Amino acid sequence: MSPDQAEGAPAADSDAARFAAARGRDTDQIADNLQWVTEPALAYLDLDQLLSEMLHRVTRILDTDTSAILLLEPDGETLAARAAKGLEEEVRRGFRLPIGLGFAGRVAATRRPVVIEDLDSSPIQVVNPVFREKGVRSLLGVPLVVEARLIGVLHVGTLELRSFDQDDVHLLQTVADRVALAVDHGRLRDQHRIAQTLQRSLLPRSLPALPGYEFAGRYLPAARESAVGGDWYDVIDLGANQIALAIGDVAGRGLVAATVMGEIRSAVRAYAIEDPSPADVVARISQFVASHDSPMATLIYAAMDLESGRIRYARAGHPYPLVVDAQGRANYLTDAGGPPLSANGPNRYGEAELVLARDEALFLYTDGLIERRGRRLTDQEELLAAALERAPLHADAMCTAVIDEMTERGEFPDDIAVLIVRNSGLGDRIAFEIGTRPDELARVRGLLRRWLTEGGASDGDVDAITLGASEACANAIEHAYGPGDARIAVEATRDRDAAVIEIRDHGRWREPRGASRGRGIPLMREFMDEVDIDTSREGTTVRLRRRIGGGR
Amino acid sequence: MTLAKLHTELEKGVGIARISGEIDASNRTEMRSRLLDLIHNADWGLVLDLSALRYLDSAGIEMILHLAKRLDSRQQRLRVVAPPDSFVADVLDAVRLREIVPVDEDVAEAIGELEPQA
Numbered sequence: 001m002s003p004d005q006a007e008g009a010p011a012a013d014s015d016a017a018r019f020a021a022a023r024g025r026d027t028d029q030i031a032d033n034l035q036w037v038t039e040p041a042l043a044y045l046d047l048d049q050l051l052s053e054m055l056h057r058v059t060r061i062l063d064t065d066t067s068a069i070l071l072l073e074p075d076g077e078t079l080a081a082r083a084a085k086g087l088e089e090e091v092r093r094g095f096r097l098p099i100g101l102g103f104a105g106r107v108a109a110t111r112r113p114v115v116i117e118d119l120d121s122s123p124i125q126v127v128n129p130v131f132r133e134k135g136v137r138s139l140l141g142v143p144l145v146v147e148a149r150l151i152g153v154l155h156v157g158t159l160e161l162r163s164f165d166q167d168d169v170h171l172l173q174t175v176a177d178r179v180a181l182a183v184d185h186g187r188l189r190d191q192h193r194i195a196q197t198l199q200r201s202l203l204p205r206s207l208p209a210l211p212g213y214e215f216a217g218r219y220l221p222a223a224r225e226s227a228v229g230g231d232w233y234d235v236i237d238l239g240a241n242q243i244a245l246a247i248g249d250v251a252g253r254g255l256v257a258a259t260v261m262g263e264i265r266s267a268v269r270a271y272a273i274e275d276p277s278p279a280d281v282v283a284r285i286s287q288f289v290a291s292h293d294s295p296m297a298t299l300i301y302a303a304m305d306l307e308s309g310r311i312r313y314a315r316a317g318h319p320y321p322l323v324v325d326a327q328g329r330a331n332y333l334t335d336a337g338g339p340p341l342s343a344n345g346p347n348r349y350g351e352a353e354l355v356l357a358r359d360e361a362l363f364l365y366t367d368g369l370i371e372r373r374g375r376r377l378t379d380q381e382e383l384l385a386a387a388l389e390r391a392p393l394h395a396d397a398m399c400t401a402v403i404d405e406m407t408e409r410g411e412f413p414d415d416i417a418v419l420i421v422r423n424s425g426l427g428d429r430i431a432f433e434i435g436t437r438p439d440e441l442a443r444v445r446g447l448l449r450r451w452l453t454e455g456g457a458s459d460g461d462v463d464a465i466t467l468g469a470s471e472a473c474a475n476a477i478e479h480a481y482g483p484g485d486a487r488i489a490v491e492a493t494r495d496r497d498a499a500v501i502e503i504r505d506h507g508r509w510r511e512p513r514g515a516s517r518g519r520g521i522p523l524m525r526e527f528m529d530e531v532d533i534d535t536s537r538e539g540t541t542v543r544l545r546r547r548i549g550g551g552r
Numbered sequence: 553m554t555l556a557k558l559h560t561e562l563e564k565g566v567g568i569a570r571i572s573g574e575i576d577a578s579n580r581t582e583m584r585s586r587l588l589d590l591i592h593n594a595d596w597g598l599v600l601d602l603s604a605l606r607y608l609d610s611a612g613i614e615m616i617l618h619l620a621k622r623l624d625s626r627q628q629r630l631r632v633v634a635p636p637d638s639f640v641a642d643v644l645d646a647v648r649l650r651e652i653v654p655v656d657e658d659v660a661e662a663i664g665e666l667e668p669q670a
Contacts, residue, residue, distance in 0.1 A: 240555045240574075275554065438578035442555050445574070445607065463607075463639040471609055474577045519610040519647050526646040 047186030051083035064156040071152035102127030104153040107141040140164040144180035195228040195258040212426040214395035220416040229415030230257030231366045241306040241446035244272040247364040248299040278314040279351035289341040307446040309356040326359035330388035361422035368414035395422040431491040464527040471520045472542040476505035506539035565595030574607035580615040597629035599662040631662040
């Protein structure tokens with residue numbers, strides 16, 4: 001090639017031109033080569049393929065026999081071989097060395113290019129036995145640096161003696177910068193994927209299906225790819241007609257936030273099952289966060305009695321929840337507030353209570369739904385309340401409509417989680433099935449009490465009918481065939497001024513066994529106006545009837 | 553989550569067990585054994601306070617009768633407390649429990665009946 005050609009090369013290719021001038025090669029070829037190692041399409045390879053491809057290309061361009069990439073371990077003190085050409089044993093053996101030691105260790109320690117002209121006479125103590133085994137004579141190494149962070153070392157070597165010059169150094173450093181970026185992105189991508197998987201796996205796969213209630217939950221990741229937030233929600237069935245609702249947000253993003261979120265979620269589940277008050281749960285989670293040196297987090301924890309709709313809740317630094325009433329009016333619940341969960345949080349939190357009446361919805365969300373750069377929080381809160389008032393009443397439709405409106409159909413800077421529970425009422429008739437475990441009896445009573453109360457029955461009527469139905473179900477459970485799969489159908493309807501409860505099983509009632517069952521049927525008769533027990537080959541149907549409002 | 557809560561104390565050699573919540577076939581056995589633990593520490597007997605109990609059915613009645621028998625075999629006595637006109641009192645009356653186990657209107661009355669007469 002001639003100097004003329006080099007001078008005629010476009011300014012953007014000056015690296016190539018200088019390199020070509022020094023190596024006596026064709027400028028266009030060199031420009032192609034540079035292009036070749038920095039090709040954007042490489043970004044689509046996974047990290048190992050990418051590193052391997054980069055080494056292949058750099059070995060060819062620089063005409064070397066070996067090349068290798070060592071990456072800094074998470075400890076920040078050790079380099080580990082990650083990819084190599086001509087020195088494959090280095091990777092296979094898991095070669096590691098501390099920063100400062102050996103050839104690569106020196107590159108890392110100085111963060112500057114290091115040249116070894118002749119390994120045999122070098123003052124640098126070379127540690128890696130593979131160099132000797134392969135007969136490597138000359139080496140050139142450069143640091144891998146991203147945003148002033150050292151992340152590893154890239155080196156090339158020859159079996160013949162060679163004097164690597166400034167242009168070689170320059171080219172290798174260009175490749176190294178490209179590799180460093182790719183490694184950093186690849187790691188972020190991996191971390192992001194892990195964080196995302198973790199985060200998704202920690203959200204409920206489905207929300208409970210409970211008669212007379214609608215649940216809706218959403219998690220929307222922000223558009224930025226490298227940032228999974230610590231937003232989460234949970235609905236926990238505590239049995240005995242009790243559930244717990246939780247929504248929270250862990251400060252920060254990525255793997256740490258997702259991990260802490262998982263820890264808090266597990267801790268909430270563990271405490272919830274012990275049945276302390278919401279204020280206690282939140283205080284204990286606060287202590288948990290403090291003792292784990294976790295990032296700051298916010299939380300609303302609510303315990304709900306499905307039978308009465310009574311909700312007790314406590315709030316730690318989390319945005320105010322809202323209640324949408326039967327007329328569609330949205331109101332913020334501003335009480336029961338406390339500071340976020342953190343090391344210097346209090347060990348007591350306040351607690352408040354509300355009853356979620358029929359057709360009312362509780363709306364919980366994380367701050368990503370309302371916080372927008374440059375907008376006042378109070379304005380945003382007003383927007384949210386207005387969006388809720390315009391939204392359809394059904395929980396799922398409400399969720400979609402409010403998120404659509406608040407995100408202006410796609411624009412939001414932070415992750416969003418939303419959880420809604422709505423008391424949709426049981427209606428005139430309820431029909432459901434139970435299994436044959438005795439702890440299902442409480443569920444039957446809870447549903448019947450709610451249905452009867454909704455229908456205007458007095459406390460006396462509610463207690464009496466509940467007892468009759470529970471006794472009939474206890475009989476059916478006792479007589480069910482075998483363990484496990486048997487189902488008992490319960491149906492409650494109104495017949496003019498009376499409530500009629502029908503319990504059907506597929507077993508056959510035997511003669512009463514023991515004192516308990518002996519008392520069950522007389523109790524049923526005592527508290528109901530009519531008790532019909534119809535036993536056939538297919539099973540037993542008990543029909544209970546009691547006039548409502550007639551007094552005891 | 554437990555269906556019923558049990559609060560116990562000892563007063564003047566009398567065991568007092570206050571049950572709130574609901575007793576049915578799912579928890580009567582557990583409740584019975586917790587109550588039996590309590591009578592081992594009592595001298596005179598047990599007051600079973602059902603004033604705060606919301607639900608009781610034939611399973612709970614069976615539990616009470618079982619307790620009464622055990623106390624009897626230990627020469628201890630059982631008294632049940634249920635406010636008049638409560639649902640629980642209605643259930644006790646429906647099975648005529650008073651004919652076997654005395655039922656009082658409040659705890660003080662029940663303790664007075666169990667204490668040894670001066």
